[in-house]
Amino acid sequence: DAGVTQSPTHLIKTRGQQVTLRCSPISGHKSVSWYQQVLGQGPQFIFQYYEKEERGRGNFPDRFSARQFPNYSSELNVNALLLGDSALYLCASSLGGVVLSGEQFFGPGTRLTVL
Amino acid sequence: GIQVEQSPPDLILQEGANSTLRCNFSDSVNNLQWFHQNPWGQLINLFYIPSGTKQNGRLSATTVATERYSLLYISSSQTTDSGVYFCAVEDQETSGSRLTFGEGTQLTVNP
Numbered sequence: 001d002a003g004v005t006q007s008p009t010h011l012i013k014t015r016g017q018q019v020t021l022r023c024s025p026i027s028g029h030k031s032v033s034w035y036q037q038v039l040g041q042g043p044q045f046i047f048q049y050y051e052k053e054e055r056g057r058g059n060f061p062d063r064f065s066a067r068q069f070p071n072y073s074s075e076l077n078v079n080a081l082l083l084g085d086s087a088l089y090l091c092a093s094s095l096g097g098v099v100l101s102g103e104q105f106f107g108p109g110t111r112l113t114v115l
Numbered sequence: 116g117i118q119v120e121q122s123p124p125d126l127i128l129q130e131g132a133n134s135t136l137r138c139n140f141s142d143s144v145n146n147l148q149w150f151h152q153n154p155w156g157q158l159i160n161l162f163y164i165p166s167g168t169k170q171n172g173r174l175s176a177t178t179v180a181t182e183r184y185s186l187l188y189i190s191s192s193q194t195t196d197s198g199v200y201f202c203a204v205e206d207q208e209t210s211g212s213r214l215t216f217g218e219g220t221q222l223t224v225n226p
Contacts, residue, residue, distance in 0.1 A: 033212055033214070035214075042201055042203075042216030042219055043158075043203075043216050045213045045215070048212055056212070058213070088156050090156075090158065094212055102163075102212075103146070103163040104212060105160060106158040106160075108157050109156045111156070
C-alpha cells in the first residue's frame with residue numbers, strides 16, 4: 001500500500017514569492033495535517049483538515065493557508081515568503097474522526113529553502 | 116497548551132548497548148506516538164501507545180498515562196538506530212488531531 005506522498009521533494013524560492021505544497025494521504029484516510037520543522041527542532045503543527053473542513057490551526061500567520069479536496073488530498077499555500085519560512089514541511093494522514101483521529105502517518109516532507 | 120519534554124537531549128552509545136529515552140507531558144492525552152526521524156527527514160512510526168506497554172523486536176515502549184510519562188527502550192543497539200527520536204502527544208483538551216512534539220533525543224550509536 002502506498003504511504004503518504006508529498007510533492008515536490010525540494011523547492012527553492014526567493015523572498016516575497018508564493019509556494020504551494022501538495023500531499024496525498026494514505027488510501028482510506030480522511031484527515032490531513034501539516035507541520036513545519038525547522039532545523040534542530042521538533043515539528044510544529046500548522047493545520048488539520050478532516051472531511052474537507054479545517055479542524056485545527058496552529059500559531060502561524062495568515063500567510064499560511066490550506067485546503068482539502070474531495071479526494072482528501074491537500075495543499076498548503078504560503079504567501080509572501082520570508083527567510084524564516086525555510087524548513088521541512090511535513091504532511092500527516094490519519095483515519096480521522098469527530099473526536100479522536102487515531103495514529104498519524106507522515107510523508108517524506110518537502111524541503112523549502114527561501115533565499 | 117500541553118508541554119512535552121524529552122530526555123536526554125543527546126545520547127552516545129556503543130553498538131550492543133541498551134538505552135532508555137523518556138518523555139514527560141504536562142496534561143492528559145488521547146494519543147502518544149514515538150517516531151524515529153532518519154537522516155533524510157522521514158518520520159518513521161515506532162509506537163502508537165497512549166497507555167500500556169508494547170514491544171516490536173528490539174524496541175519496546177511503556178506509557179503510564181496517570182503519571183504523564185512514556186519510556187522508549189532500545190536493546191542491543193545497532194548503528195542503524197542512530198537518528199533523532201521524537202515523542203508526540205495529542206492532548207484531550209484540543210479537538211482534532213494536533214500532535215505536539217518534544218524537542219527530540221539525538222541518538223548516536225558507534226560501531
